[in-house]
Amino acid sequence: MKVLKERILRDGRVIMPDILKVDSFLNHQIDVALFDEIGKEFARRFQKERINKILTIESSGIALAVMTARYFHDCPVVFVKKANSKIMDPHAYKAKVHSFTKNNDYTAQCAKAYLGPEDHILIIDDFLANGAAVGGMLEICKQAQAHVEGVGIVIEKGFQEGHDKIVSQGIHLESLAIIDHFENGQVVFK
Amino acid sequence: MKVLKERILRDGRVIMPDILKVDSFLNHQIDVALFDEIGKEFARRFQKERINKILTIESSGIALAVMTARYFHDCPVVFVKKANSKIMDPHAYKAKVHSFTKNNDYTAQCAKAYLGPEDHILIIDDFLANGAAVGGMLEICKQAQAHVEGVGIVIEKGFQEGHDKIVSQGIHLESLAIIDHFENGQVVFK
Numbered sequence A, B: 001m002k003v004l005k006e007r008i009l010r011d012g013r014v015i016m017p018d019i020l021k022v023d024s025f026l027n028h029q030i031d032v033a034l035f036d037e038i039g040k041e042f043a044r045r046f047q048k049e050r051i052n053k054i055l056t057i058e059s060s061g062i063a064l065a066v067m068t069a070r071y072f073h074d075c076p077v078v079f080v081k082k083a084n085s086k087i088m089d090p091h092a093y094k095a096k097v098h099s100f101t102k103n104n105d106y107t108a109q110c111a112k113a114y115l116g117p118e119d120h121i122l123i124i125d126d127f128l129a130n131g132a133a134v135g136g137m138l139e140i141c142k143q144a145q146a147h148v149e150g151v152g153i154v155i156e157k158g159f160q161e162g163h164d165k166i167v168s169q170g171i172h173l174e175s176l177a178i179i180d181h182f183e184n185g186q187v188v189f190k
Helices: A002-011 A032-045 A060-069 A132-144 A162-167 B002-011 B032-045 B060-069 B132-144 B162-167
Strands: A013-015 A019-021 A053-057 A077-080 A092-099 A104-111 A120-128 A147-157 A173-183 A186-189 B013-015 B019-021 B053-057 B077-080 B092-099 B104-111 B120-128 B147-157 B173-183 B186-189
Touching (some): A002 A032, A032 A147, A032 B060, A053 A060, A053 A132, A060 A077, A060 B060, A092 A132, A132 A162, A147 A162, A162 A173, B002 B032, B002 B173, B032 B147, B053 B060, B053 B132, B077 B104, B077 B132, B120 B132, B120 B162
Parallel strands (some): A053 A077, A053 A120, A147 A173, B120 B147
Antiparallel strands (some): A013 A019, A092 A104, A173 A186, B013 B019, B092 B104
């Protein structure tokens, strides 16, 4: 997706050896017009799939999922939660996920009421690296016997293992910008 | 807002003495078409304010803020973060907030780059009860010398102190559904 790659090159910042910071437009401040374009692009790439619900994980996935749902006839969005709150449904699908960014484990949870065998799911997330968060969502869909029709990612780190973990399960994966490697603090796309 | 109040009466569930659970359409599963109506209604109520940025707090506020921004010429959304991550900007505005829902304290943080004296802010959130989360956002705006033009809330618990805390500062507050009290496990609107 050309406009996204240009934006990453212009406003993204590479810190530490392999962290790309895009919080000026993607996951702290949100460029709403760009998100609309991203939603439209996901709809184009998954137009042949039968999708009735979009699944994502808090927090950065939520805005992307909602803007994508606009292009799937305003289908519902369900966002998986990361922590246990006092009012979290005790009847929830659960998956343990390791966050490499925050270097901790959390339990991804989704109330059973909002996911089931009748659902044809598009999973949306901002980043794909090791595939931990997407793996947690796939595990939750499996528990719910929901059908995963696709996984849509905004930025994929093509040199990490998340990609293979997903496509080896026969799942339709679309990433709008795939990073091949970093070179002198710059992003090089595949 | 009639359609919202009807939805709360139909799908909301009152648990414990004073907790309203609306996660079937507001803060776990998201009714995207309803959120579009909510965004349109906030735009109508704040049409006289000069707003160039929408501020919210993760996670439940994000989808509401983005759908509202659609009606403010796709202005940027900034979402305040609740936890410290490895890649969080160390140069951030910070405010300590007590969560009554989760019964813990957290530090609300917003990178300094995304909020400043040039900003005219609409704060959006899903619930207003004690006003703790909104209070944290107001504190962050104060540190940034940003101008708060209004606070837009989806569901206000009118019997708690959040309302007075905000309007006593001369801030334009709009709540789309105001709960007067709970009666036999039912919501009674003001």
